[in-house]
Amino acid sequence: MNEMKAKQPLWTKEFxxxxxSNLFLFLTLQMMLTTLPAYAKETFMASPLQxxxxxxxxxxxxxxxxxxxxxxxxxxxxxxxxxxxxxxxLAATLGYYWASGIVFLLLMRILFGIGFGMxxxxxxTMASDVIPIKRLGEGMGYFGLSTTLAMSIGPMIGLTLLxxxxxxxxxxxxxxxxxxxxxxxxxxxxxxxxxxxxxRPVTEPVHLEDKPRSSFNRKxxxxxxxxxxxxxxxxxxLSFMALYGAEAHLRNPQYFFLFNA
Numbered sequence: 001m002n003e004m005k006a007k008q009p010l011w012t013k014e015f016x017x018x019x020x021s022n023l024f025l026f027l028t029l030q031m032m033l034t035t036l037p038a039y040a041k042e043t044f045m046a047s048p049l050q051x052x053x054x055x056x057x058x059x060x061x062x063x064x065x066x067x068x069x070x071x072x073x074x075x076x077x078x079x080x081x082x083x084x085x086x087x088x089x090l091a092a093t094l095g096y097y098w099a100s101g102i103v104f105l106l107l108m109r110i111l112f113g114i115g116f117g118m119x120x121x122x123x124x125t126m127a128s129d130v131i132p133i134k135r136l137g138e139g140m141g142y143f144g145l146s147t148t149l150a151m152s153i154g155p156m157i158g159l160t161l162l163x164x165x166x167x168x169x170x171x172x173x174x175x176x177x178x179x180x181x182x183x184x185x186x187x188x189x190x191x192x193x194x195x196x197x198x199x200r201p202v203t204e205p206v207h208l209e210d211k212p213r214s215s216f217n218r219k220x221x222x223x224x225x226x227x228x229x230x231x232x233x234x235x236x237x238l239s240f241m242a243l244y245g246a247e248a249h250l251r252n253p254q255y256f257f258l259f260n261a
Contacts, residue, residue: 008132008134008135009132010131010132010135010138010139010142012130014130014188014191015127015130015131015139015143017184017187017188018123018126018127018130018143018188019142019143019145019146020146020184021123021181021184021185021188022120022123022124022127022143022146022147023146023147023149023150024177024178024180024181024184025089025116025119025120025123025150025181026120026146026147026150026151026154027150027153027154027157027174027177028089028093028174028177028178029116029150029154030150030151030153030154030155030158030257031154031155031157031158031161031170031173031174031177032093032096032112032158032170032174033055033058033154033155033158033238034154034155034158034159034238034241034242034254034257035155035158035159035161035162035167035170035242036054036096036105036109037051037054037055037239037240037242037243038159038162038242038243038246039162039167040054040102040105041243043167044101044102044105046102048240050102050106051239051240051243052236052239052240053106053109054105054106054109054239055235055238055239056235057106057109057110057113058109058110058112058113058116059113059235060113061109061110061111061112061113061114061117062113062114062116062117062120063117064114064117065113065114065115065116065117065118065121066117066118066120066121069081069085069117069118069121069122070121073121073122073125078122078125078126078189079189081118081119081121081122082118082119082122082123082185082189083182083185084115084118085114085115085116085117085118085119085120085121085122086115086119086178086181086182086185087115088111088112088114088115088118089112089115089116089119089178090115090175090178090179091111091115092108092109092111092112092115093112093171093174093175093178094171094175095107095108095111096108096167096171097167097168097171119181124140124143126188127139127140127143128140131143148261149261151257151260151261152257152258152260152261153258154257155254155256155257155258156254156255156257156258157173158170158174158254159242159253159254160254161173237256241253241256241257242254
């Protein structure tokens with residue numbers, strides 16, 4: 001019986017579809033994350049502070065959205081969360097094209113952060129249900145590769161489109177990628193398994209006097225702080241690398257993101 005569980009397939013249609021969906025989602029993020037600062041600087045004469053807000057406002061709104069999304073997931077509203085998040089992300093991406101000023105562009109970044117936070121919370125949750133429980137660590141590791149792949153090729157695609165054809169082709173391609181997620185999401189939600197509920201191991205004794213423990217784990221504080229400090233350096237490079245490349249007359253600054261990823 002244990003041997004049969006160990007051989008449960010990982011690379012199912014649902015898992016591959018989830019990886020492709022997550023790849024497309026993070027492509028829409030990475031293609032714009034590195035190009036919008038340069039676009040805002042050139043089109044709206046944005047100040048360094050305004051350029052940095054393009055990244056930071058997105059990040060803050062995505063974080064806030066995930067707090068709300070986690071509660072919605074606990075109530076079983078995964079499908080609603082996923083589709084609403086995708087629609088908001090698509091609307092914000094289209095809004096980039098119609099932005100007539102830096103203020104409107106920043107509002108679209110907040111809107112995109114909300115939609116992205118909702119969707120990027122849904123996909124990993126679905127992955128944890130699709131992956132066999134005995135191969136959860138392995139499966140989530142492979143699932144994370146879709147994010148890393150998007151980090152490596154997304155900025156290259158975005159900067160190449162911006163330099164070669166301008167902002168309009170960049171928005172069009174990003175919108176197309178965003179739209180492609182919808183049929184994949186439909187395939188996933190139409191076959192979505194029931195949420196997996198962790199069970200208490202049989203060997204673990206049950207104590208009636210056990211009190212509910214706090215969901216906050218203090219051991220997470222140190223790694224969270226370290227990750228925060230590391231992310232600050234990357235966030236600064238992410239916002240200004242394309243602008244630095246233009247000022248330093250570098251021909252292909254997008255290769256920085258490829259080697260970094």
